Amino acid sequence: MSLPDAAAALLFVGVVAYAILGGADFGSGVWDLLAGDARQGAHLRSQIDRSIGPVWEANHVWLIYILVFLWTGFPTAFGAIMTTLFVPWLLVGLGIVLRGGAFAFRKFSSTVREARLHGAVFAVSSVLTPFVLGMIAGAIASGRVPAEGTGDVWSSWTGPTSWVGGLLAVMTVSFLAATFLAADADRGGRHELADTLGTNALWCGILTGPAALAATVAIELDAETLADGLHSRGLPLVGLSAAGGMASLVLLKQRRWALARLTAVVAVASIVIGWGVAQYDWMLVDELTIAEAAGARPTLIGLIIVFGFAAITAVPAMLWLFVLVNQDDWQQS
Numbered sequence: 109m110s111l112p113d114a115a116a117a118l119l120f121v122g123v124v125a126y127a128i129l130g131g132a133d134f135g136s137g138v139w140d141l142l143a144g145d146a147r148q149g150a151h152l153r154s155q156i157d158r159s160i161g162p163v164w165e166a167n168h169v170w171l172i173y174i175l176v177f178l179w180t181g182f183p184t185a186f187g188a189i190m191t192t193l194f195v196p197w198l199l200v201g202l203g204i205v206l207r208g209g210a211f212a213f214r215k216f217s218s219t220v221r222e223a224r225l226h227g228a229v230f231a232v233s234s235v236l237t238p239f240v241l242g243m244i245a246g247a248i249a250s251g252r253v254p255a256e257g258t259g260d261v262w263s264s265w266t267g268p269t270s271w272v273g274g275l276l277a278v279m280t281v282s283f284l285a286a287t288f289l290a291a292d293a294d295r296g297g298r299h300e301l302a303d304t305l306g307t308n309a310l311w312c313g314i315l316t317g318p319a320a321l322a323a324t325v326a327i328e329l330d331a332e333t334l335a336d337g338l339h340s341r342g343l344p345l346v347g348l349s350a351a352g353g354m355a356s357l358v359l360l361k362q363r364r365w366a367l368a369r370l371t372a373v374v375a376v377a378s379i380v381i382g383w384g385v386a387q388y389d390w391m392l393v394d395e396l397t398i399a400e401a402a403g404a405r406p407t408l409i410g411l412i413i414v415f416g417f418a419a420i421t422a423v424p425a426m427l428w429l430f431v432l433v434n435q436d437d438w439q440q441s
Contacts, residue, residue, distance in 0.1 A: 111409070112402035116391070118415050119177045120384045126170035127380045128284065128373055131277075133167045135285025136160050137207065137234020138278065139308065140227065146220055151301050152289075153227070157215070159292045162433050164211065166426060168204065181411050184255065185391045185401040191257030193247055196240045196265045203237035206230075235278060242277030246270030249387060250331040251394035268330040272323035279319055280376055283312040287356065287372045291365035302365060309368070310360040313353060320379075333393050337386025345382030349375045 109117070136156045143149025179186045190197060210229035217223035246269035253259050286309035294302035328335045338346060352375030359368035387393055391401040402408060 110399065111405060111412075112398045113389070115177075115181045115402065115408045115411055116398045118412065119174065119181065120381070122170045122173040122177060123384070124377050124380050126167070126174060127280075128376055129163075129167040130170060131238065131281035131376065132284040132288045133160050133164050134234045134238045135281035135283070136289065137231050138282045139285060139289065139305070141231030141235060146224065151298065152305075155289055155293050155296075155298065155301060155305075158296070159289055159433075163429060165208070166429060169422075169426070171204075177411060181403050181408055182391055182398075182401040183403050185396055188253055188255055188257040188259075188392060188396070189244075189248065192253045192259035192261065192264050193244055195261055196244050196247075199240045200237055200244070203233040203240065207233035207237060238277045238281050239274040242273035242275070243270035245277075245383075246273030246331075249273070249327075249334045249383070249393055251333065251392070253392050253395065255392060255396040255400075268326040269334075272326045276316070276320060276323055279312060279316045283309055283316055283356075284372055284376060286312055287360065287365070287369050290360075291369045294365045303363065306360050306363060306365055306368075309372075310357060313357050313360070313372075317350075317353060331393070333390065334383070334386055337388070338382065340386075341388070342382040342386030345378045345385060349378035349382060352376075352378055 136159065140149070140153055140156055143152045175186075178189075206229050210226040210233065214223050214226035214230060217226055243265050246267065247253055247259075247265040250267050250269040252264040252267055252270075286305050290302045290305035290309055293299075293305060324335075324338075327338070352371045352373075355371040356368050356375060359365075359371060389398050390396070391398045
């Protein structure tokens with residue numbers, strides 16, 4: 109493996125981590141939006157606060173990791189992406205800020221009306237942010253981001269692949285979140301809520317499968333390079349994702365929430381990695397390869413060294429945070 113390939117692989121570690129951890133975080137907001145009025149949705153919103161409250165900011169570390177790694181290790185690609193796609197990135201940044209502020213302020217609202225306003229901002233931002241991130245991924249995958257950064261500021265991220273990418277992103281994070289929340293609720297003794305969330309996850313998973321199949325039509329017509337990769341080297345990972353998704357549905361039907369969470373992670377991680385493998389060795393599809401986009405060799409070496417330090421310092425701390433949050437005492441408090 110070449111040095112640029114190694115750096116790109118480490119960059120994609122962040123993409124996978126953010127898709128899973130940040131995805132489950134965003135998806136919780138989707139269910140918050142659908143929870144109903146203050147009385148109907150009280151138990152679910154309480155569970156969302158309990159589950160994501162300690163980790164929602166920590167999950168964004170992975171987005172920072174991705175952007176810094178891309179900017180430092182692949183500056184040409186970073187410049188092209190941020191120049192052509194500055195509108196969707198602006199929307200993502202706005203969504204993250206509004207979502208975080210609303211989530212925090214809702215707890216300290218002095219009236220029900222104020223709490224509803226903050227809740228609505230939190231929920232809507234939780235839907236729009238992953239949708240736009242999916243559109244950004246679709247823009248890159250369909251070859252609409254020129255290496256020179258001169259792509260159209262609107263049509264570059266509103267093609268067919270971007271729309272299906274946004275839709276699948278929202279459906280995927282909703283499935284992840286419902287599965288995670290069901291396991292947390294069950295461990296906390298809220299079995300009726302766990303059943304409701306598990307049913308939501310089941311139906312969301314059932315709908316996501318056909319949506320993914322329908323999306324392949326758009327990808328075939330609009331992103332030929334990605335489609336070719338999915339048919340060849342990415343196919344085993346697509347199959348693993350499908351197997352993980354089917355296993356999740358079976359486990360959800362059996363109310364085995366904890367195991368369903370693991371298979372859901374396998375399903376999502378596999379399809380995200382499959383996207384990366386199918387797109388290899390393009391950094392910007394049909395425009396810029398990984399080798400062409402890579403920065404100076406000393407910079408890449410420095411990035412890999414820094415990753416090694418982070419792997420033995422920051423990552424264990426994050427893992428310990430998740431261990432603490434997932435203890436029975438925390439969920440029952």
